[in-house]
Amino acid sequence: MTTTTRPPSAAPERQDQWTQRLRGLFGARILGLVLALAILIAVTTLLNPRFLSGQSVRDILLAAAISVLLASGMTMVILTRGIDLSVGSVLGLSAFGTATFLSEYELAVPLAVLLGVVIGSLCGAINGALITVGGVPPLVATLGTLYLFRGIVYFWAGGSRISAGDMPRSFLDFGTARILGFPYLTLIAVVMAIAVGVYLARYRSGRDLYALGSSPEAARLAGIPATRRLMGAYIMAGTLSGLGGVLYAARYGTVDASAGNGLELDIVAAVVVGGVAIFGGSGTVFGAALGALLLTVINNALPSLGIDQFWQRAIVGALIIGAIALDRIVAVRTAAAARKATTHVH
């Protein structure tokens, strides 16, 4: 009697275990990042108590804000097996555009901010159109627009720079203003990251991005409108980079044509460290945001620890390789466990 009832009940039990293990893995990455952050902050504070002073923390939060915004957009795109190498150039174009609208055309602040964001959306739409309609591979298309958009900023700026004095006080105040000790810019980034995170986790079209990244063929056969979803992801990535550009202008006050130059690799690094698979289909915005935060904290902690600033890049590089190697080990283990589970059932 007991032997006959066991097999049917065993299967769901095993499935339960299975989802639990998955959840454990997902948690493991987040846990690892949080742990790394905590250890880094604890050690740095022990050696240099000023690291946790209000100003230093605010600097980190401000610097992380822009990275988190761009990393959120990058996550959406990388989930679909794509990549957006043009984010740094889009940020530069939007930052310079916003600053110019404010200083030269003396537009109202909200209008200039809106235009800056729209510049980003347009750039994203160009990327999306090249990739979906034009059939250009994402790496090639966004490498091309990396040059193209940067070239446009150079043309527009013509070697000039816009300094804080040219911009209205209210805009610059917005860059440094705080609410309950939190800088506004950080708050904006956090809200946007949460919005993207909820969208990806809870909304059908958000889940479609995972499906497109896991298996583009299967996603198409399942009736997912690939063109529209991909277009949406690139426009969103562009919009968030555009918003990042506005925040950049507000925070630094001084904008020239090279704003955000070379940023793309830092953002990809943050996303990869945050556990988003470079070939799509898996990862979360939360992880990517933690990755961005970790890289920013490393940047700021090194001088406090008295470590030569020159080590920063090397450490980031080692971290990226460590993160993907870890992903591979976990993937191999899960695959082995899954094989074991299935052979057991049969």
Added chain:
Amino acid sequence: MSTDTPLRTADTAPTAPVTRTRRTLGWDAAIIAVTLAFLVVASLGVEHFGTARNFGFLVLDLAPILLLALPMTLIIITGDIDLSVASMVGLTSSAIGVMWDAGLPLETILVLAVVLGAILGAVNGFFVAVLGLPALAVTIGTLALYRGLSYVLLGDSAVATFPRSFTGWTIGSVGWMPNILPGLLLLVAVFAVVLHATPAGRAIYAIGANVTAAAYAGIRVMRTRFLLFVTSGAVAGLVGAFWTMRFSSARADNAFGLELTVVAAVLLGGVSIFGGKGSLPGVFAGVVLLMSLQNALRLERISTEALTVVTGSLLIISVLLPNVLARVRTALRRRRPPEPDQTPTAAPAAQRKESP
């Protein structure tokens, strides 16, 4: 239509390699023609472009991109990518500076630079080919790592005390012929022969076309991919030596950001980012076109900003144009009424191919 059908179904037929070569030859021919046309127009229309002096500068500017593009072409054809090349150039350059300060003879240093490059490439190869990690992510990691290590070695100082006998030779020329040109062309020829006329070259295409099929066909996939990354590193070491001698300065930020220009040049030369397609004559033409365009713009005193726009546009157009043409061709073909087919067995296969 009847002549069309066998071509279209050839993907599954044994004649597949022939059609692929024909298709790539088409793109190669186009890019080579455009490059030649540009060189003629520039020589006639741009003042000083055709002079021996400018030719010397053009070769010096072109050399690092062309050298790095050679192994990059092979790597991209296998479906991988190496974004760390510029950082390997920087790190070997820093190492050359440190070793020179330590008093080693320069001949030894230059050889060690190539060896160091090969070791750095082997690290990439280990992660990508042996551990099976994605090349894009690994080489973004080593891009940061190697550049970081080159700063650790040299900081923001520079070593610039290299003997004139070396630096002078690097930028010198005999009459019309720059000293480095024969060696440069020899390397291009070696890579072209390996890729297009040896079993190793066929193996590279096979890996890019279908890695599983290549493995079943007895190609040692892991070894081939590993060796390609080692080659890429060794060439980057050579470029590090060249760069240091050319500018007579070992600096940590040498060749910063060059990787994207190299990738752009390779893709412009008709290599598919998905692997399996491309040729070295095309890449050679792509590099020459990109660099002579830059050279001509500078002579015309057009700002270097224009160049970034031109590079980006060329890169996009080089992929977009064939896609658009192919789409127009299919649209035209579809509009024509279907003729009775001579080879009934091939028809369903063709339709199945077109349905998605």
